[in-house]
Amino acid sequence: MAAGVLVLQPGEKDTQEPHDSDEVYYIIKGDGFLKIKDTDYPISENKMYFVGSKVPHFFHGNSKELIVLYFFGGPDS
Numbered sequence: 570m571a572a573g574v575l576v577l578q579p580g581e582k583d584t585q586e587p588h589d590s591d592e593v594y595y596i597i598k599g600d601g602f603l604k605i606k607d608t609d610y611p612i613s614e615n616k617m618y619f620v621g622s623k624v625p626h627f628f629h630g631n632s633k634e635l636i637v638l639y640f641f642g643g644p645d646s
Contacts, residue, residue: 570642575628577635583627592641594618601631 577583577599594603595617602609603618605626612618612628620626628635 570640572638572640575635575637575639577628577631577637579631579633583629585627587623587625588620588641589622590641591622592620592639594620595638595640597636597638599631599633599635599637601628601635603628 574597575583575585596612596614598614599612600614601612603612603620603626604610605620605624609630610618628637
């Protein structure tokens with residue numbers, strides 16, 4: 570298992586690629602959207618989001634600093 574913190578400023582592009590492992594995100598601070606495949610999901614503080622392995626996804630549209638704690642296990646960790 571691995572964990573880390575993603576920090577994005579407003580207008581900063583999230584450049585992550587699909588992973589070989591399932592991933593869980595916990596929003597520490599911020600707002601915006603998490604695009605998973607072709608769907609935008611609104612995100613908010615103190616919420617968790619799941620993204621399956623090899624599924625395209627990225628954060629966008631945050632109007633303030635976005636801080637996300639992430640966890641994943643398997644080949645990527």
